[in-house]
Amino acid sequence: MGKVCTKFRRILHIDTIWRRRCREEFGVCENLQDLETVGTSYREVYAKLLHPHRHILGLWQLDTKGLKTLLYVAVDGLGITGWTYVPCLNTHVDGPMQFKPAFRIRLTETKSAVVECMEGRHRRPHCRHLRIRKDRLTSQCKKTDHLKDSPTRLREEFGTALFLDDTLRYHCRTYRRLYLPFHGKCARLKQITGITFHILQIHLTRRIETRGGEIFGDVDELSRVVREMGEQVLREQQQQQEDGTEDSEGHGGEMCFYGVETGTLDGSVWHSPGVVILFDENHLGFIDPEFKSFFLFGRVQNTFQNVEAASPQAFPEMIKNIHPDHVYHP
Template sequence: MAVCARLCGVGQAGGCRRRAPVEEEEEEVRGEEAPRSLLQLPPEILVEIFSCLPGTQLPLLALVCRKFRHILSTDTIWRRRCKTEYGVHENLRKLEVTGVSCREVYVKLLHQYRDILGLWQPDLGPYGGLLNVVVDGFFIIGWMYLPPHDPYVDQPMRLKPVFRIHLMEKKTATVECMYGPKGPHNGQIQMVKKGEFCTKCLQTDYHRMSGGRQEEFRTWLRDDLGRTLDDIFHEHMQELILMKFIYICQYDNCLTYRRIYHPPSRPDDLIKPGFFKGTYGSHGLEIIMLSFHGTIAKATKITGDPNVPAGQPTLEIDLTRPVRLPAMEQLRNFSELSRVILEIRDQISREERLADGAEEAKSSRAESSQVPPPLVRQEERPADRPETSENGERQPQEVQSFVLPEEVMARNEDYPRSCRICFYSTGLIAGHGFSSPERTPGLFILFDESRFGFIWLELKSFSLYSRMTDRFQNSQPPSLEAFDEMLQAMQQWTT
């Protein structure tokens, strides 16, 4: 009751300190005294007041008195909470046909499964993935995001429903598995712990096709890769077994999902951070996440391959090492570009050796004088900060002409012929099974706000990345520290 009193302006003595405009008008017209108790307010006023409260507080109001409990049975209150808290913009009156109330939708569906809304990464070994759980009308649906067919990196993502939850009756919510050619069927969802849940299909026979496993696998290859088995057999024979393993895991077994966040944005970021899809040679298109960390930008794999698994930092961009591209004719020569990049790598090595020597000398002097050396974070040094104007906006860079060196292989020749800025970077390469991983030098090329590229110097290959334009709700990290902890945890999930 004290909570209600504070919200409505009712003091301990029961006097109303603030009256609604409607009450003031009625008092002037009728000459009657305004209600001096919350219980004396008209029901329609209480409905408006209760509609503004979070749904999690409404059950407490129902315990105050019988009148509150009766008013809280009004569907108008719960209809507004469904719209305000979960973005349900459907005509909720359609629920009257099924006999399900807005209160039941809020309590038994939206509130009960609120913890699984947002972005998740499935535990599929090195392959990973991106699942977005959203409120879609009167359903909660888990959409799996698949990259476009290789090599069309600028095309939109392909979405497949993994599960859906809805109210079939008043008693409880129904979970349905969406895999297979036979339509939705029974499934389960269970929260394992905070930031982790699992799904399980209860009718895996619904996943079977009449043509057997071979037909199922061919259909999966055609739908997910846009190619036939004959097209890729000779090129990827060793990977077909692993691809079939993914297929079987997705369709037959319980899957675990771990929460991931959209990267936070800062005013001085090079471009807006987010999710991109990019080309990875024979592995096709993969999803990565671009994030900024002071003077370093990282591209972390959301989906991976047998060489470099999901969760690993595939690219690290040194924002303090801009690269001025050589003239166009020289740029066509791979040896010239390689010389420029390797000179920067050697310079970094020399600086690191000098810094290590200076740090050792400083440490020796500090030990002798017993005065601790000052701590200076790299991102706080003025020379390392991005160039910005007085109002804090990044200064536009001069547009440079760009062309790939003739020896560099690209799966997609439809790349921009001009760029804004380039940086020295490193890319992560490894053998099959993530054996002998190492960071090798390369060139990061920023084309525009939505596209960037990377030249793998050692591999003599080019990856083109294009921004995912999907809007993700319930995906912002609670803090910068939480996002950094998630990145560290992602590297451990697949290794």
């Protein structure tokens, strides 16, 4: 438009237009003081920083065997910051996730965008290279002091679980994009960080009568109920495949459901049927009668932007690409 005529060119240099675009598209807050400090304009921030790097915003998962960590990339003031997220160790289930900056994209005095690595032993910003191909993000840094991080500092920052992964290197990492799931009749809880991989599939249409809580005092009786419900679910699934029908909707009221935990570690897969207990909107538990174990889950309270799937098909396709198909069909 700026090449059409002089008037259009003047209009496109009105900074309030670009300030609105930065705010509505990327959530940039008013910060005129920072603009004056950097000596730039909202037009330059939009055209040279935000718009060219819009595809990097969102949530990413480290694509490697072993430990899985998250990378959250978001607009941060007049820049873009990538944050490494890991679960907090030795804290209450409601504790927030632990995070630290991995890199930052900012405008220089010459009005060009640069990627600064913020990891390493000395924490001095230095150059980092980012590359996106479809759903993959590659981060590469050639600074060698990343490989000299002491085991003590790593344990202090992220805990001993992270230290177990010998693939922890900052100089080159590849991530897969993650989307928040769409909701359906069968809820799935998926572990996306850590060394092992777990899925808890909750059959929302399969309520379990608790008999006032008495059933939880008899493990044998609880195992029998879970086993019978599992056989019933299997029969109905086979019938639905033959008839081409779907599950009927549940009728609410009860807080316990039939569920199946699927886990993988080093290529091995196991399935454990059990009971899912919904305590409130932020907490649920899983009882595994076979191993006589109980797991408590808390909802992550962190807020992530730009993590919605582009379509209802995008989320299942993403999950299919990340993990083997056989994990999702117990």
